Amino acid sequence: MNRAEFAASIDHTVLGPETTWGDVCTVLDEAAAHGMNACIPPCYVAEAAADPAYDDVTLATVVGFPHGQHSTESKHDEAVNAWDDGADEIDLVINVGRLKAGEDDAVAADLAEVVAAVPVPVKVIIETALLTDEEKHRACEAAVEADADMVKTSTGFADGGAAVADVELMSEYLPVKASGGVGSYEAAMAMLEAGAERIGASSGVEIVDGYPE
Known part of the structure; x- marks a missing residue:
């Protein structure tokens, strides 16, 4: 994997509750400069997609974020709105409570409604820290x-x-995005070597700059 391919595996992310448009612009500028993707709050997608400076940046946003407990109809509408606004990818939060209650059919149906609603890739966030391996x-x-x-x-x-263990488990099923606590080149490579194909991180610049020359 060369530096450009490595950078393209990074979703440079800003999703905090105090995120401003200025914060988003910083992340988008850094993503554009370093060849990364960007994951931003849904309220800013339309502005980002309308700016020609970011035409080459793949824009991801979130649906049902951060707890996944929105109604299916709300998640459906969020996803459609995000796609209409110009999102290239959707990161969708699973309903952890329903999964833990054993309502697997309801969980799958909830996800399927969103996947079917948009013609862009949907990544399902399963929130591994809250789940047993069986879950x-x-x-x-x-x-x-x-x-x-x-x-x-x-x-x-x-x-x-x-x-790493979760990435290995998840990669048995679908391509994996490893997100949360990945703050260095070494940590990102550990996830990629475990089977991840994408990294989500707010430290995207530091991660890419760590690539060996």
Whole structure:
């Protein structure tokens, strides 16, 4: 993997509750300069997509974020609105409570409604820090049943983030986005070597700058 390919595996992210348009512009500028993608709040997608300076940046945004407890109709509408605004990818939070209650069919149906609603890739965030290994398997199975494109480890809003063992487990089902606590080139490479195909991180610049010359 050369530096450009490595950079293209990074979703440079800003999703905090105090995120301003200025914060988003900083992330978008850095993504454009370093060849990364960007993951930004849905309220800023239309502005980002309308700016020709970011035409080459793949824009991801989030749906059902951060807890996944929105109604299916709300998630559907969020996703459609994001796509209409110009999002290239959707990161969708699973309903952890329903999964833990054993309502796997409901979980899969919830995800499938969103996947079917938009013609762009959907990554399902399963929030690994809150799940047992058995629940992680079931979450990934629901994502497969829903025809999702990827599974993602974490929102970054629960204790714990991406772990090598979780990436290895999840990669048995779908391509993986490792997100949460990945703050260096070495940490990102550990996730990629474990089977991840994408890295989500607020430290994208530091990660790419760590690539060996």
